[in-house]
Amino acid sequence: MSAGAAEIVGAASPHVELRRVTKRYGSVTAISDLTLTVDKGSFTALLGPSGCGKSTLLRMIAGLEAITAGQCFIDGVDVSDLPPAKRRIAMVFQSYALYPHMTVRQNIAFSLSVAGQPKKVQNARALEVARVLQLESYLDRRPAELSGGQRQRVAIGRALVRKPEAFLFDEPLSNLDAKLRVQMRLELAKLHADLGTTMIYVTHDQTEAMTLADKIVVLDKGVISQVGSPLDLYNAPANKFVAAFIGSPGMNFFKVDIAAIDGKAASIVLPGGQKAEAPVRTDAADLRSAELGVRPEHLILVDPDDAAAVFGGAVRIVEHLGNSTLVYVDTAAGQLIVEGEGNLKVKSGETVGLKLNEEHAHLFGATGATL
Amino acid sequence: MSATVQRLEVTASPAAARLARLNRLDTVGLLITLVTLVGAIIWAFPLYWGLVTTFKHEYEIVRPGFQPWPEHFTFENYVHVLLQTKIGYWYINSLITSVAVTVLVVIMAASAGYAISQLDFPGRRFFWWMILGSFMVPIPALIVTHFIVISQLGLINTLAGVVGPQLIAPVTVIIYKQFFDSVPKDFREAAAMDGANDFQLLFRIYLPMNWGVTTALAIITFIGAWNLFLWPFLAVSSEDKMNITVGITQVHDNYGISYGRDLAVAMLAALPVAVVYLIFQRRVTQAIMLSAGIKG
Numbered sequence: 001m002s003a004g005a006a007e008i009v010g011a012a013s014p015h016v017e018l019r020r021v022t023k024r025y026g027s028v029t030a031i032s033d034l035t036l037t038v039d040k041g042s043f044t045a046l047l048g049p050s051g052c053g054k055s056t057l058l059r060m061i062a063g064l065e066a067i068t069a070g071q072c073f074i075d076g077v078d079v080s081d082l083p084p085a086k087r088r089i090a091m092v093f094q095s096y097a098l099y100p101h102m103t104v105r106q107n108i109a110f111s112l113s114v115a116g117q118p119k120k121v122q123n124a125r126a127l128e129v130a131r132v133l134q135l136e137s138y139l140d141r142r143p144a145e146l147s148g149g150q151r152q153r154v155a156i157g158r159a160l161v162r163k164p165e166a167f168l169f170d171e172p173l174s175n176l177d178a179k180l181r182v183q184m185r186l187e188l189a190k191l192h193a194d195l196g197t198t199m200i201y202v203t204h205d206q207t208e209a210m211t212l213a214d215k216i217v218v219l220d221k222g223v224i225s226q227v228g229s230p231l232d233l234y235n236a237p238a239n240k241f242v243a244a245f246i247g248s249p250g251m252n253f254f255k256v257d258i259a260a261i262d263g264k265a266a267s268i269v270l271p272g273g274q275k276a277e278a279p280v281r282t283d284a285a286d287l288r289s290a291e292l293g294v295r296p297e298h299l300i301l302v303d304p305d306d307a308a309a310v311f312g313g314a315v316r317i318v319e320h321l322g323n324s325t326l327v328y329v330d331t332a333a334g335q336l337i338v339e340g341e342g343n344l345k346v347k348s349g350e351t352v353g354l355k356l357n358e359e360h361a362h363l364f365g366a367t368g369a370t371l
Numbered sequence: 372m373s374a375t376v377q378r379l380e381v382t383a384s385p386a387a388a389r390l391a392r393l394n395r396l397d398t399v400g401l402l403i404t405l406v407t408l409v410g411a412i413i414w415a416f417p418l419y420w421g422l423v424t425t426f427k428h429e430y431e432i433v434r435p436g437f438q439p440w441p442e443h444f445t446f447e448n449y450v451h452v453l454l455q456t457k458i459g460y461w462y463i464n465s466l467i468t469s470v471a472v473t474v475l476v477v478i479m480a481a482s483a484g485y486a487i488s489q490l491d492f493p494g495r496r497f498f499w500w501m502i503l504g505s506f507m508v509p510i511p512a513l514i515v516t517h518f519i520v521i522s523q524l525g526l527i528n529t530l531a532g533v534v535g536p537q538l539i540a541p542v543t544v545i546i547y548k549q550f551f552d553s554v555p556k557d558f559r560e561a562a563a564m565d566g567a568n569d570f571q572l573l574f575r576i577y578l579p580m581n582w583g584v585t586t587a588l589a590i591i592t593f594i595g596a597w598n599l600f601l602w603p604f605l606a607v608s609s610e611d612k613m614n615i616t617v618g619i620t621q622v623h624d625n626y627g628i629s630y631g632r633d634l635a636v637a638m639l640a641a642l643p644v645a646v647v648y649l650i651f652q653r654r655v656t657q658a659i660m661l662s663a664g665i666k667g
Contacts, residue, residue: 064560085566097561101579111565114575158565 014073015040015198016061016166021070023056023222030056031222033070038166038215043192043199045213047206049245053222054202058168061200062091075165090159091168094175096151098143098158104130105139108157129157132194149180156191166198173208185211206246210234218242235360240368243293249326251293251362254333258287258363266363266371268292270356272332274310278361280371290371291364296339298357301327301346309353311336318348329354425449425635432630448635452622458636460611461618465597465640468530468614472537472596473589480540481585484547485573489559499548506541511601518605532606533614537596543588550581587658590651594644615640 016038023031031053038044046054059065061072063084072080079087098107106113108129109122117125130136133153143151152172159167169188173181189212192199203209209216210230218225218233218241226238237243243251259267259275266280268290278292304312313331325344329336329352338354346352363371424432425448427441452458486492487499517536518527526532554577562572578585603614610621619636623629648655 062560062564064563084560084564089564091561091564093557093561095555095557097555097557099558099562099576099580101582110562110567114562114565114567114571158561162565 014038015042015075016200017073018057018061019071019073021057021060021072022068023053023060023065024068029222031060034222034224036217036224036227038198038200040198041196042215043189043201043213044215044217045209046200046202046217046219047204047209047245048219048225049204051221052219054204054219055170057219058091058170058200058202061087061166062089062168063087064091088162088165089168090162090164090166091170092152092155092159092172094171096143096155096172096175098151098154100143103140103142104135104146104154104157107143107154108135108161110158111162125161126157129161132160132191133157148176149184152176152184153187156188160195164197166200169199169201171202171204173203174205181208188212206248210246218245236370237293237362238370240291240293240364240370243362243364243370247295249296249337249339251295252299252333252336253291253293253364254336255289256292256363257289261287266290268363270310270333272311276310276356276361277358278363279359280363282365282371284371287365287371290366293362293364294336294356295360296326296337298360299336299338300355300357301338301340301344302353302355304351304353306353306355308355310356311354313352313354315346315348315350315352318346327352421634422638425631425638427631429629429631448629448631449639451632452635452639456618456622456636457610457613458615458618458639461613461615462639464530464533464612465615466643468533468537468603469593469596471530471534473593475534475538476540476543476592477585477589479538480543480588481547481578482573483544484549485551485569485577487544488548488551489572489577490569502541502544505539506545510536510539514602514605517602521606526606528607528609528612530612533603533612536602537599540592543592546584546588547581550584551577554580583654583657586651587654590647590654591658594647594655597644 014037018034018036021031021034022029034057036057046057048054056065060067061074063079063082063086067080070080071078074087074089084091099110102110105123105126109117109126112122112125126139127136130139133156135150135153135157138146138150138154143154146154152175155172172188173184176184185208188199192212201209201212214229215227216230216233217227220241226233226242228236233242233246237246240253244253254271256271256278257269259269261267261280261282261284263282264279265277266287268276268278270276270292302309311329311331311333313329313336315327316330316335317328319326319328321342323342325340325342325346327338327340327344327346329338331354336354340346365371423439423441426444426446427438428443428445428447431438431442483498483502487495487502513536521527521532521535524532524535526535558576558580559572562576567575598616599614600616604617604620607613607617610618613621615636619633619640622632622636
């Protein structure tokens with residue numbers, strides 16, 4: 001769980017390893033001195049906003065982009081200069097890239113066909129894969145005759161038929177509607193559990209990353225911001241970028257003054273003058289101000305006169321989502337989002353108090369790093 | 372009551388205006404149709420005249436005056452052409468050279484278009500500009516050069532000599548390049564991940580994905596090669612190696628030109644192209660549009 005370009009080492013045996021890789025396009029650096037290890041059999045998600053370099057990183061592992069500097073290892077073999085087909089990996093593209101003039105069977109068996117495998121072997125393998133993905137009845141159809149979910153399964157089948165060392169997924173669910181995305185997410189998780197093959201998954205959707213991956217790599221402007229399990233990232237973000245990126249609705253941030261700090265907790269003065277405590281891992285006594293981050297579910301609506309209320313304010317908007325309620329409250333710290341229970345009875349314009357769950361508050365320094 | 376009448380007038384008035392507009396449109400449409408019809412008659416008349424002439428005796432043909440239908444209907448011209456000339460050879464030669472030109476042009480132009488569109492190699496831009504430049508030079512301007520080259524290669528009076536210069540098809544390369552440029556790169560990358568080499572990419576992914584373009588280009592290339600006259604006329608002097616278009620020049624009798632027989636060969640020469648055109652009408656139009664798009 002270290003930040004920046006520091007070495008990230010997994011506990012299990014490394015399967016895919018990037019050592020100090022850099023990718024430049026002319027004068028633009030897309031990936032900068034990045035080191036990453038992906039464990040064998042793990043499901044690793046590369047997560048970050050558009051333009052953070054996650055797809056570039058995946059394409060470098062695939063061999064579709066040349067590495068400007070550094071090395072890429074797969075199963076201990078330096079594959080930096082090997083063509084994609086010789087890296088024993090398979091990739092599923094965002095657009096599926098199914099050949100429109102071929103049937104599902106021909107699409108799935110394409111890699112075997114170009115390798116000169118006998119027709120009998122091709123058909124047998126295609127059928128085997130189709131069974132795993134429940135595509136047997138669609139084998140003679142063309143991609144245009146399939147639904148989005150079926151096309152996605154064919155794309156996975158095309159990867160599966162090669163029995164690769166690792167699967168690479170480049171935002172494979174982004175072309176599907178919300179309902180189908182949830183369904184395919186479950187199917188991918190099941191596939192990973194069944195196959196136990198290393199999977200590296202690029203997404204900008206934190207829900208996909210959180211639900212599928214056992215390790216998430218958060219990228220920001222071509223460098224690793226944090227690596228960890230989904231809950232690590234959620235509960236203990238290494239910096240403000242990760243804290244803001246993970247979680248929906250996003251974390252609330254506001255400036256606070258630091259009254260005292262002792263290495264485990266900091267006494268802070270909130271906007272409006274109320275005092276509180278927040279956990280810290282630093283004893284830098286000279287710190288006088290910081291930014292406090294609080295997730296919406298760690299702010300609790302209370303009576304405005306409640307002694308535990310650290311903020312008071314007027315409710316601006318209420319969003320009932322069924323299983324939860326989002327309340328936007330104007331306070332001395334700005335507009336804060338509060339997440340309450342689904343049946344929360346609160347109205348727009350009402351004056352409320354907010355209690356802070358101090359245990360889950362995060363303090364960030366001037367550089368954005370967690371204190 | 373008066374209100375109802377007024378309302379009826381109000382509603383009737385726009386309807387009447389619409390009707391008047393429709394009448395005007397009908398008149399314009401009628402005029403356009405008439406002009407088109409006259410144009411079609413002017414265009415089709417030589418064809419009709421040629422066809423009718425083949426069924427006339429020679430004395431009827433040369434007789435002064437306008438005779439739109441044969442006085443004495445005869446197949447003599449066709450019988451003579453089919454039995455007394457080497458039309459069989461000419462047909463076969465035309466077929467061989469046209470098919471060869473079509474197959475080779477499609478393969479070579481697709482390969483060149485693919486290379487320029489998809490591969491990264493030194494001189495790629497230079498080749499592209501050269502191809503763009505070459506189609507600005509009219510083929511007849513190069514015909515002497517072609518003759519010298521083919522002659523020095525010893526291919527005069529051979530079918531290979533007839534085919535050779537027809538393989539220069541820059542427009543076809545440009546069309547292919549444009550189509551290959553528009554294929555999303557994910558297909559190429561997916562195939563590369565699957566281990567496909569460039570030949571497999573071209574012949575198993577890019578060409579089949581643009582099959583419509585290939586069909587259209589093949590048809591128009593075939594028709595062009597079949598109809599070509601100038602180059603085969605210069606490259607071949609032996610009657611056995613002539614194409615059908617050149618063979619027409621060999622049909623005459625003791626008194627000189629025989630219009631009926633010449634036109635009979637012309638009709639027989641045009642027959643395969645007419646059949647191809649009728650069957651693949653839409654594809655031919657598509658190909659012409661593609662070429663027109665390039666030529667601007």
